Amino acid sequence: MGNYRFILSGGGTGGHIYPAIAIANELKRRYADAEFLFVGAKNKMEMEKVPQAGYQIEGLWISGLQRKLTLKNVMFPIKLISSLLRARKIVKQFQPNVAIGTGGFASGPLLKMAAGAKIPYVLQEQNSFAGITNKLLASKAERICVAYDNMGQFFPKEKVLKTGNPVRSDLIDIIVDKNEALAFFDLESNKHTVLILGGSLGARRINQLVEKELNFFDDQGIQVLWQCGKLYYDEYKKYESKNVKVKAFLNKMDFAYTAADTIISRAGAGSVSELCLVGKPTVFIPSPNVAEDHQTKNAEALVKEDAAILIREKDLETDFESVFTELISSAGMQKNLGVNIKKLALPNATSAIVDEIEKLLK
Structure with missing residues (x-):
């Protein structure tokens, strides 16, 4: 089998980083001796995560x-040339068997140089509307793993495979008792619970909404x-109370999801x-x-399937x-939305993406 080497690139936001980490974890599970190198953008969150x-x-x-027009744009050509040269050096030194890109600017120079060195690469596109970096890289990709239908409008159709997005393994089969989850957050079992999610850093507009609607x-x-x-x-x-639990971050997402009756989230x-x-x-506020x-x-794609509610910020x-x-006064509506959104789940995404990467190992 040999010691395979995998190079992964994607970042800027958690949406690009976590899928890359999930893919690396699955590759590591299958190839315990494999070597991994990630390439990201300096000063972005991937350098920490x-x-x-x-x-x-x-x-x-x-x-x-x-x-x-900003100073950053004036610097762009210089940064791009610097990144291409650095990426070429990284590829030459590491000599990966396969490269994997999950979107974000850093994956552009890296995969361009991988292609130049005849290294096959797989792209993973998380969104229903393809990102600019992945669109530019699509022509040389061996395979493009997507999460939504109709992605052939952005990419060569014959390369597209609908796998879904990698998600944290602890969410694939949640086995948490609802009363245990409510007790964990010190919530009551006889009340409707709404879970508010604005992403790891938080969402100012959603927070302003919740603050305004606490009396409601x-x-x-x-x-x-x-x-x-x-x-x-x-x-x-300061709003923490018997009925309002304020958290900077939720570490036990399986408990949070189990405790919730309805969810308000970014998309x-x-x-x-x-x-x-x-x-x-779920009510999405993109x-x-x-x-x-x-x-x-992303939210509109679910609304079309009667699987979520969308309210625009404006x-x-x-x-x-x-x-x-x-929503909360109609048990039928809640059940309908819950059933329909569950139908769209693709729990084996990470495994399906890694299957495609395996096909490229020589």
């Missing part, structure tokens, strides 16, 4: 193009498990894939500030209370 997961990482001096939740007899994010915890921890690709597995009625408005498109003031009241 990847070593925490036990892998080595090299950083490239790269960042994305801004939409308006209270009037409806709802208890709130609120992950406000570490950036906002100091601002919102990043990783969150959407997790929530499909969880199978609970971030309008992400590239190509990915999150809105409509929160007018629509939130009426939409949420309708």
Whole structure:
């Protein structure tokens, strides 16, 4: 079998990093002696998260193009050339058998240089609307693993395989008792529980909404498990009470999902894939500030299947209370949304992606 070497690149956000780590973990499970190297963007979160997961990482001096003329854009060509040269050196020294890209700017230079060195690569696209880096890299990819239907509009159709997005293994079969989960967060078992998720850093607009609606939740007899994010915890921890639990971060997501009756969340690709597995009625409030408005498109793909509710940030003031009241007062609607979102789950994504990578090992 030999000692295989895998190089993985993707980052900028958790949505690109966690799938790459999940893929590496599955490869390591199958090939215990394999060597791994991650390549990310300097000063981005992968430089911290990847070593925490036990892998080595090299950083490239790269960042994305801004939409308006800024100093960063003037620097872009210099950063790109620097990153291409560095990536070429990394590929030459490490000599991987296969390269894997999960999106984000750093994967561009790395996979371009891998292709130049005749190293096969696989792309993984998390979103329903393909990212610019993956679109640029698609022509030389051996295989493109996607999570949504109709991705042939962005990529060569014959290379596309719908595998789903890698998710944390502890969420694939959640075996937590609901009363145990509620007790863990010091919540009551006879109240409707809403779980609020704004991503690991938190979402300002969702936090503002929850703060404004705390009386509304209270009037409806709802208890709130609120992950406000570490950036906002100091601002919102004052609302902690019997019915409102404020957390900077939720470490036991399996407990949080089990405790929840309904969920309010951003619509990043990783969150959407997790929530499909969880199978609970969900209201998505997409971030309008992400590239190509990915999150809105991810949420719309679920709404089309009657598997979730979407409220845009600009409509929160007018629509939130009426939409949420309708949801919690209709057991039928909750059941319907829960069943339909669960149908879209692809729990074997990581394994399916690694199967494709295995085919390229020579």
